[in-house]
Amino acid sequence: MYVDLGNALDGQPRLTREALERLDERVADAHDRIASGRANGAHGYAALNLPDTADPDAVRAAVDGFADPEAVLTVGIGGSALGAATLAAAVGGTVDVHVLDNVDPAAVDALLDSLPLDDTVVHVVSRSGATAETLANFLVVREAMASAGVDWTERTLVTTGEDGNLRKLADRHDLPSLDVPAGVPGRFAVLSTVALPVAALAGADIDSLLAGARAEADRLAGSLFESPAYAYGVTCYALERRGAGVNAVMPYAESLESFAEWFAQLWAESLGKDAVGQTPARALGATDQHSQLQLYRAGPRDKLVTLVRPRDRPAVPIPETDLDGLSYLGGGSLADLLDAEFEATEASLAATDCPNVRVEIDRLDERGLGELLYGMEAACVLYGELAGVETFTQPAVEWGKRAARGLLGGGDFAEADAVGEKRRLVID
Amino acid sequence: MYVDLGNALDGQPRLTREALERLDERVADAHDRIASGRANGAHGYAALNLPDTADPDAVRAAVDGFADPEAVLTVGIGGSALGAATLAAAVGGTVDVHVLDNVDPAAVDALLDSLPLDDTVVHVVSRSGATAETLANFLVVREAMASAGVDWTERTLVTTGEDGNLRKLADRHDLPSLDVPAGVPGRFAVLSTVALPVAALAGADIDSLLAGARAEADRLAGSLFESPAYAYGVTCYALERRGAGVNAVMPYAESLESFAEWFAQLWAESLGKDAVGQTPARALGATDQHSQLQLYRAGPRDKLVTLVRPRDRPAVPIPETDLDGLSYLGGGSLADLLDAEFEATEASLAATDCPNVRVEIDRLDERGLGELLYGMEAACVLYGELAGVETFTQPAVEWGKRAARGLLGGGDFAEADAVGEKRRLVID
Numbered sequence: 001m002y003v004d005l006g007n008a009l010d011g012q013p014r015l016t017r018e019a020l021e022r023l024d025e026r027v028a029d030a031h032d033r034i035a036s037g038r039a040n041g042a043h044g045y046a047a048l049n050l051p052d053t054a055d056p057d058a059v060r061a062a063v064d065g066f067a068d069p070e071a072v073l074t075v076g077i078g079g080s081a082l083g084a085a086t087l088a089a090a091v092g093g094t095v096d097v098h099v100l101d102n103v104d105p106a107a108v109d110a111l112l113d114s115l116p117l118d119d120t121v122v123h124v125v126s127r128s129g130a131t132a133e134t135l136a137n138f139l140v141v142r143e144a145m146a147s148a149g150v151d152w153t154e155r156t157l158v159t160t161g162e163d164g165n166l167r168k169l170a171d172r173h174d175l176p177s178l179d180v181p182a183g184v185p186g187r188f189a190v191l192s193t194v195a196l197p198v199a200a201l202a203g204a205d206i207d208s209l210l211a212g213a214r215a216e217a218d219r220l221a222g223s224l225f226e227s228p229a230y231a232y233g234v235t236c237y238a239l240e241r242r243g244a245g246v247n248a249v250m251p252y253a254e255s256l257e258s259f260a261e262w263f264a265q266l267w268a269e270s271l272g273k274d275a276v277g278q279t280p281a282r283a284l285g286a287t288d289q290h291s292q293l294q295l296y297r298a299g300p301r302d303k304l305v306t307l308v309r310p311r312d313r314p315a316v317p318i319p320e321t322d323l324d325g326l327s328y329l330g331g332g333s334l335a336d337l338l339d340a341e342f343e344a345t346e347a348s349l350a351a352t353d354c355p356n357v358r359v360e361i362d363r364l365d366e367r368g369l370g371e372l373l374y375g376m377e378a379a380c381v382l383y384g385e386l387a388g389v390e391t392f393t394q395p396a397v398e399w400g401k402r403a404a405r406g407l408l409g410g411g412d413f414a415e416a417d418a419v420g421e422k423r424r425l426v427i428d
Numbered sequence: 429m430y431v432d433l434g435n436a437l438d439g440q441p442r443l444t445r446e447a448l449e450r451l452d453e454r455v456a457d458a459h460d461r462i463a464s465g466r467a468n469g470a471h472g473y474a475a476l477n478l479p480d481t482a483d484p485d486a487v488r489a490a491v492d493g494f495a496d497p498e499a500v501l502t503v504g505i506g507g508s509a510l511g512a513a514t515l516a517a518a519v520g521g522t523v524d525v526h527v528l529d530n531v532d533p534a535a536v537d538a539l540l541d542s543l544p545l546d547d548t549v550v551h552v553v554s555r556s557g558a559t560a561e562t563l564a565n566f567l568v569v570r571e572a573m574a575s576a577g578v579d580w581t582e583r584t585l586v587t588t589g590e591d592g593n594l595r596k597l598a599d600r601h602d603l604p605s606l607d608v609p610a611g612v613p614g615r616f617a618v619l620s621t622v623a624l625p626v627a628a629l630a631g632a633d634i635d636s637l638l639a640g641a642r643a644e645a646d647r648l649a650g651s652l653f654e655s656p657a658y659a660y661g662v663t664c665y666a667l668e669r670r671g672a673g674v675n676a677v678m679p680y681a682e683s684l685e686s687f688a689e690w691f692a693q694l695w696a697e698s699l700g701k702d703a704v705g706q707t708p709a710r711a712l713g714a715t716d717q718h719s720q721l722q723l724y725r726a727g728p729r730d731k732l733v734t735l736v737r738p739r740d741r742p743a744v745p746i747p748e749t750d751l752d753g754l755s756y757l758g759g760g761s762l763a764d765l766l767d768a769e770f771e772a773t774e775a776s777l778a779a780t781d782c783p784n785v786r787v788e789i790d791r792l793d794e795r796g797l798g799e800l801l802y803g804m805e806a807a808c809v810l811y812g813e814l815a816g817v818e819t820f821t822q823p824a825v826e827w828g829k830r831a832a833r834g835l836l837g838g839g840d841f842a843e844a845d846a847v848g849e850k851r852r853l854v855i856d
Binding site: 002003004006010077081082101102103107109132135140143168186187225226227231253254265267271274275280284285287289290294295298299301302303314315318321323325330332333334335336338341344345347348351397399400401403405407408409411415416418423424426428 | 429430431432433434435436437438445505506507509510529530531532533534535536537558560561563564565567568570571593596597614615652653654655656659673674680681682683692693695696697699700701702703704705707708709710712713714715716717718719720721722723724725726727728729730731741742743744746747749751752753754756757758760761762763764765766768769771772773774775776778779780792822823824825827828829831832833835836837838839843844846847849850851852853854855856
């Protein structure tokens with residue numbers, strides 16, 4: 001991963017090179033704490049050990065019985081879904097990967113109607129084995145398979161904790177199953193049993209993915225000027241402190257659209273605490289140049305824009321044309337066009353002093369993606385250290401889960417009472 | 429459309445009922461200006477006349493020659509794409525609708541490989557007929573059809589301005605074509621020839637869509653307490669002025685995910701000007717409860733959360749289960765679960781004083797969608813009036829277009845020179 005901070009400096013909000021140099025001492029301290037957390041396998045920090053502690057052979061063994069499926073369906077939500085979606089979109093092959101991470105009845109119905117259930121592998125992911133959305137969806141999927149005459153026990157793979165419902169179910173039906181990694185919150189679990197099985201089923205090279213992550217891990221160091229991941233994390237932190245409450249992450253690659261969602265979860269759930277935390281905004285280049293860019297360029301000076309791209313792209317030539325005024329396009333390639341758009345956007349932001357960072361990988365393959373994902377995780381952990389928040393907890397998410405469960409009659413939870421306090425002022 | 433402002437009041441940032449009442453005089457003035465703009469067919473305001481000025485018969489006639497295609501491909505970008513994507517996702521039938529709104533070579537290649545080109549209708553949309561991304565993609569698609577032995581002139585429909593390349597092309601090859609509506613910026617053009625053809629091809633009832641929009645138009649009035657659309661617009665404006673720089677739009681319906689993107693364009697491109705404008709953040713319920721909600725609830729007090737849902741949903745029962753601790757789910761339905769999550773999230777935000785608005789439609793059909801789309805457009809126009817910005821222009825977007833064109837050798841544009849001023853501080 002390459003990080004270019006040039007356009008992040010001296011904009012509005014204003015961050016200077018000198019300020020970064022002063023912060024570098026705190027980076028060194030934070031790096032020591034991170035290294036120590038990793039050495040102890042402490043909760044959360046353990047995520048940064050995954051390129052070494054993950055067991056790709058166990059993942060391959062678990063999916064081995066499902067030869068060449070037509071489709072793969074991940075049933076999970078949040079961190080149990082977005083990692084798989086990211087890997088499948090960016091480096092998945094031609095296997096049709098679906099992610100069931102919502103309980104919208106219309107969407108679930110439509111998906112089940114369209115899937116070849118007798119040739120679909122279902123990967124159910126829930127650490128606790130009790131996540132309401134995931135288990136409800138799994139019950140619906142299981143019944144749909146049964147109704148279609150498909151033996152669901154032959155088509156299901158489970159990733160879950162050491163005990164709980166899903167573990168018992170896997171044991172009872174002898175399903176292939178994997179353990180969630182210890183000490184790794186869901187949003188940091190993309191390089192583990194939570195997402196790697198889907199990548200393997202989709203034909204991705206999970207060894208290269210882990211190798212890319214390992215290469216990025218090897219570059220973590222006690223100075224932001226030596227570590228791309230830390231350079232990104234500290235820049236985001238410093239700009240937020242100076243007023244950049246929004247971080248618009250804008251990959252220039254269609255297949256990284258899910259990555260932007262994964263990033264948004266990582267950032268929001270890890271750093272959104274104690275009344276601080278940068279709001280991730282998801283964008284996509286070049287598409288959103290024709291919409292969001294107006295705001296980034298001319299709106300409030302409260303933004304950092306993170307531009308992400310692979311340095312190499314496949315060639316797709318644009319045919320020559322005799323259409324008036326379009327001859328400049330013909331004979332070029334879509335890659336040239338997209339890269340020109342990238343540079344134009346970068347310049348257009350810089351010209352109005354909107355801070356922007358360029359993040360690049362060599363190409364959009366498993367290796368590059370591994371670097372990018374690990375780099376962003378390390379950047380997030382560093383930001384959390386600098387901000388002094390509990391990066392690895394998510395109390396506000398847990399609150400909502402208890403309220404919903406109480407509402408549904410799944411137990412007595414005080415949080416559910418808050419629903420009755422809804423104030424109304426209806427205009428209809 | 430129903431708008432419930434109850435939970436938007438007395439939170440942080442703090443907006444009071446009294447403040448809304450004081451603003452209502454300005455709403456009355458703004459409504460007069462909007463009504464006058466509409467009566468004169470003035471640029472931009474004309475968009476709010478579309479339910480009446482659109483010609484559904486002309487749209488049907490234009491698509492009439494394409495009987496029951498297997499797939500539809502919209503080639504456009506920004507406002508020429510998001511409207512069609514929104515309609516197709518929310519009320520499209522079983523026709524496979526694709527939107528080519530980016531120039532990523534890998535994605536374009538993959539899409540063309542997967543499409544049944546001999547049974548795909550291509551709808552090319554560009555007001556100027558010279559949008560680089562759209563025309564480049566169209567040239568690529570046209571050549572792919574030719575290579576596959578498909579006569580592209582039999583499979584292509586055009587929406588464009590009165591002259592320009594696309595108009596000439598349509599004339600030369602006798603393609604069915606439609607005019608872009610006069611005085612309507614792309615992001616306000618969903619109820620026009622820009623997006624309706626795809627809806628019609630996908631089997632949606634475009635008369636009902638327009639009827640829903642018309643019903644919402646009929647409710648625009650000189651008081652926010654009488655108009656749901658204005659009530660929403662003024663609340664967003666007033667909260668932004670008080671510090672809610674972010675508007676997280678969170679539909680609880682999978683098929684409204686594209687709507688959230690459409691909204692993001694509408695909001696960002698219309699209101700992001702003169703160093704003001706609320707940043708739209710796209711979220712999806714219940715999925716993002718497991719990620720973004722942490723930030724909304726516990727992060728900086730700079731947010732409004734807009735919760736959107738249909739009041740009625742299809743029934744998908746959750747099968748009974750003997751899994752420990754999950755019996756509370758069995759026998760219920762996915763709709764019950766999703767609605768409980770909606771109410772839990774709403775309560776969870778209110779309990780930490782995060783302002784939130786509930787926007788509802790009766791159901792997710794053409795009528796409801798028409799109300800919602802029109803309502804949000806009118807809300808945006810009102811916000812623009814109150815903020816005193818030029819709602820209907822997008823100078824920052826145009827800047828980037830000129831820079832890219834200059835870079836690609838498509839003319840001499842001063843903006844392209846800014847690219848050479850890139851500052852570098854590379855960490856690798």
